[in-house]
Amino acid sequence: MASVVLNEVRKTYAGGFEAVKGVSFTVSDGGLCVLVGPSGCGKSTLLRMVAGLETVSSGDIRIGERRVNDLEPMARDIAMVFQNYALYPHMSVFDNMAYGLRNRGTPKPEIEKRVKEAARILELDALLERKPRQLSGGQRQRVAMGRAIVRKPAAFLFDEPLSNLDAKLRVQMRIEIRKLQRELKTTSIYVTHDQLEAMTLADRLVVMNGGHMEQVGTALDVFQNPASVFVAGFIGSPPMNFLAGEVDTQGRLRLPDGAFLAFDPKRGEAQVGRKVLAGLRPENVALRNGVEDGAAPRFRLELVEELGMGRLVHGKVGERPFTVAQGASDPPPSGYSLSIGIEPALVHLFDAASGLSLTSAAPRR
Amino acid sequence: MSEAEAFAGKVDAVSRDSHFTDDGKLAQPRDLAVPAPAQSPVESRAIFSGKLLPYVLLVPQLAISLVFFYWPAAQALWQSFLVQDAFGLSTEFVWFENYAELFTRPDYYHAVGVTFLFSGVVAFLSLSLALLLATMADRQIKAARVYRTLLIWPYAVAPAVASVLFIFMFQPGLGLFARALQASGLDWNPILNGAQALILVIIAAVWKQISYNFLFFLAGLQAIPKSVIEAAAIDGAKPWRRFWTVVFPLLSPTTFFLIVVNITYAFFDTLGIIDTATGGGPNKATETLVYKVFQDGRLGADLGGSAAQSVILMAIVITLTAIQFRYVERRVHY
Ligand SMILES: Nc1ncnc2c1ncn2[C@@H]1O[C@H](COP(=O)(O)OP(=O)(O)OP(=O)(O)O)[C@@H](O)[C@H]1O
Ligand SMILES: [Mg+2]
Numbered sequence: 047m048a049s050v051v052l053n054e055v056r057k058t059y060a061g062g063f064e065a066v067k068g069v070s071f072t073v074s075d076g077g078l079c080v081l082v083g084p085s086g087c088g089k090s091t092l093l094r095m096v097a098g099l100e101t102v103s104s105g106d107i108r109i110g111e112r113r114v115n116d117l118e119p120m121a122r123d124i125a126m127v128f129q130n131y132a133l134y135p136h137m138s139v140f141d142n143m144a145y146g147l148r149n150r151g152t153p154k155p156e157i158e159k160r161v162k163e164a165a166r167i168l169e170l171d172a173l174l175e176r177k178p179r180q181l182s183g184g185q186r187q188r189v190a191m192g193r194a195i196v197r198k199p200a201a202f203l204f205d206e207p208l209s210n211l212d213a214k215l216r217v218q219m220r221i222e223i224r225k226l227q228r229e230l231k232t233t234s235i236y237v238t239h240d241q242l243e244a245m246t247l248a249d250r251l252v253v254m255n256g257g258h259m260e261q262v263g264t265a266l267d268v269f270q271n272p273a274s275v276f277v278a279g280f281i282g283s284p285p286m287n288f289l290a291g292e293v294d295t296q297g298r299l300r301l302p303d304g305a306f307l308a309f310d311p312k313r314g315e316a317q318v319g320r321k322v323l324a325g326l327r328p329e330n331v332a333l334r335n336g337v338e339d340g341a342a343p344r345f346r347l348e349l350v351e352e353l354g355m356g357r358l359v360h361g362k363v364g365e366r367p368f369t370v371a372q373g374a375s376d377p378p379p380s381g382y383s384l385s386i387g388i389e390p391a392l393v394h395l396f397d398a399a400s401g402l403s404l405t406s407a408a409p410r411r
Numbered sequence: 412m413s414e415a416e417a418f419a420g421k422v423d424a425v426s427r428d429s430h431f432t433d434d435g436k437l438a439q440p441r442d443l444a445v446p447a448p449a450q451s452p453v454e455s456r457a458i459f460s461g462k463l464l465p466y467v468l469l470v471p472q473l474a475i476s477l478v479f480f481y482w483p484a485a486q487a488l489w490q491s492f493l494v495q496d497a498f499g500l501s502t503e504f505v506w507f508e509n510y511a512e513l514f515t516r517p518d519y520y521h522a523v524g525v526t527f528l529f530s531g532v533v534a535f536l537s538l539s540l541a542l543l544l545a546t547m548a549d550r551q552i553k554a555a556r557v558y559r560t561l562l563i564w565p566y567a568v569a570p571a572v573a574s575v576l577f578i579f580m581f582q583p584g585l586g587l588f589a590r591a592l593q594a595s596g597l598d599w600n601p602i603l604n605g606a607q608a609l610i611l612v613i614i615a616a617v618w619k620q621i622s623y624n625f626l627f628f629l630a631g632l633q634a635i636p637k638s639v640i641e642a643a644a645i646d647g648a649k650p651w652r653r654f655w656t657v658v659f660p661l662l663s664p665t666t667f668f669l670i671v672v673n674i675t676y677a678f679f680d681t682l683g684i685i686d687t688a689t690g691g692g693p694n695k696a697t698e699t700l701v702y703k704v705f706q707d708g709r710l711g712a713d714l715g716g717s718a719a720q721s722v723i724l725m726a727i728v729i730t731l732t733a734i735q736f737r738y739v740e741r742r743v744h745y
């Protein structure tokens with residue numbers, strides 16, 4: 047058990063490409079921290095630096111009391127679950143799990159005990175004699191998990207462990223990983239590019255973009271107070287809608303087509319005349335039939351997706367694509383003369399030039 | 412403004428991918444299932460009916476095997492039962508007399524011993540050195556292309572040329588290595604010393620085969636997923652142990668294949684090297700079974716005895732290969 051601390055960690059690859067540009071965060075003892083971001087943003091690089099599979103160009107990584115920058119992977123007391131599982135193809139499930147213990151000279155009865163224990167937790171008892179190629183994707187995933195937990199390491203590192211599974215199994219394993227991690231209370235870093243997985247797993251969410259850290263916080267905090275346009279658009283599904291506008295008077299935006307949108311001036315400073323992006327979560331927006339209020343933004347309906355538990359109404363506001371998420375009890379849109387309405391307090395504002403939030407209370411770091 | 416717009420647009424594009432993908436329930440507009448048009452079978456213009464065609468296609472391969480393998484093999488078998496008189500005028504069918512005579516000759520047993528020693532050492536050395544080189548190249552993959560090109564050269568060299576090279580290098584009084592050896596106080600003279608002659612042909616044969624093995628080992632090493640090695644590193648296996656418990660077992664299909672190839676190579680394809688380097692000498696110290704067949708058959712004109720020898724040789728190789736497939740393959744992991 048230990049905390050993991052990253053301080054101004056950077057990585058420049060041999061070709062001169064800077065994949066990680068100064069990342070600092072702390073994973074508390076027993077916590078699960080999720081690194082999320084689009085493909086190529088440096089998540090794996092960062093995780094591999096923590097594992098010791100990649101050298102650290104500058105900055106410090108600490109696991110527990112120790113600075114581990116210059117330690118070999120085996121000396122760091124971590125276990126990693128790879129995206130492709132990286133099981134040893136020539137070893138049985140038992141040997142796969144026992145390998146790490148044997149390397150460390152654990153006595154035989156102890157190995158037996160720990161592997162059996164892990165197999166019981168992961169429901170692998172019946173499969174211990176099999177070779178990895180005789181297992182399904184989900185079972186391989188479990189073996190990879192088992193290999194990590196038998197060692198009882200100070201930290202687990204997961205690199206997109208579920209991305210090779212089908213959608214249903216992914217949801218199931220996601221829940222299992224969460225339960226297991228809660229039970230074992232092992233400090234964990236989990237990399238994913240799936241924002242839903244990130245939201246549901248994280249004690250602490252680190253949103254990355256292009257080697258930078260965009261925001262750190264609890265999942266709910268990041269969702270409710272996105273620090274930038276990037277985070278706002280990345281976290282949440284369907285993603286947040288954005289409308290460009292200009293602060294007209296305090297508490298009111300003017301959109302390019304002349305419509306107005308009210309916001310809560312108490313949430314943050316926004317001088318009159320400032321060019322901004324307004325962020326509206328699809329589930330916070332109401333569709334109104336007809337154009338009662340002449341100043342409300344018009345919504346041009348394009349497509350309705352029925353989901354059963356609700357529906358997604360796709361269309362355009364001005365020139366921008368816009369999605370409204372309706373509950374099952376909401377009346378479906380009728381006719382094409384529609385407008386949108388939203389609680390002023392639920393409107394996020396971002397600076398048009400920098401993309402930074404004007405309404406979010408949370409600091410960027 | 413436009414920059415921010417583009418930025419937001421990119422964000423949209425990125426996050427749209429993750430739309431409810433988790434349960435895949437997003438209502439997809441369904442494609443109208445267009446029934447595939449009833450396909451009329453492609454008009455059969457083939458001259459051969461479907462049943463005959465595979466056999467017809469096999470004919471060239473069968474013909475080649477027949478002309479270059481089965482026919483000579485059958486001929487050798489037939490010859491091995493015959494005895495020709497000194498002038499080649501009459502032949503007599505003698506059943507196994509040629510074989511019986513062969514097994515009374517101590518020089519035959521000697522050749523058997525030389526062959527097994529030679530083949531074992533050549534196969535072992537060329538495999539282990541190639542594996543060592545390939546492992547080193549696999550680590551430093553950047554330089555590997557240069558390395559690989561340099562290493563493939565010996566394979567392109569003809570056996571006779573290879574041994575000429577080695578004769579030059581190890582020629583007493585002339586060759587670079589020979590002089591180095593003599594300078595170190597060793598009485599190096601492979602022309603007179605049998606053991607040294609054997610060492611010389613072994614070195615030449617190994618050198619010739621290393622590049623071939625290297626290429627296969629390197630390809631095999633690169634086919635091992637990097638993450639498996641990394642997992643082993645995290646699992647606490649030090650490089651040496653990692654190699655023997657993960658890399659080597661995963662390489663076993665390649666190793667198995669190469670063992671078969673190398674033993675066959677050492678048995679048969681080293682004829683050219685031995686002939687040029689030592690001519691089987693001194694005093695038959697480097698006379699392998701194949702070389703003996705060649706010597707007795709072509710030079711000694713004992714056709715029957717030579718045929719008997721080659722039949723035995725064939726039997727040995729078939730047996731060796733069978734043993735290898737039966738026992739070594741069991742330890743091949745996947
Ligand atoms: N060995 C390397 N040499 C040079 N550049 C590299 C190397 N490995 C990765 N990169 C680059 O570093 C950046 C970050 O890569 P990384 O694998 O960390 O992305 P990621 O966030 O894990 O993406 P994904 O979600 O696709 O796995 C990428 O632009 C990648 O091209
Ligand atoms: Mg990655």
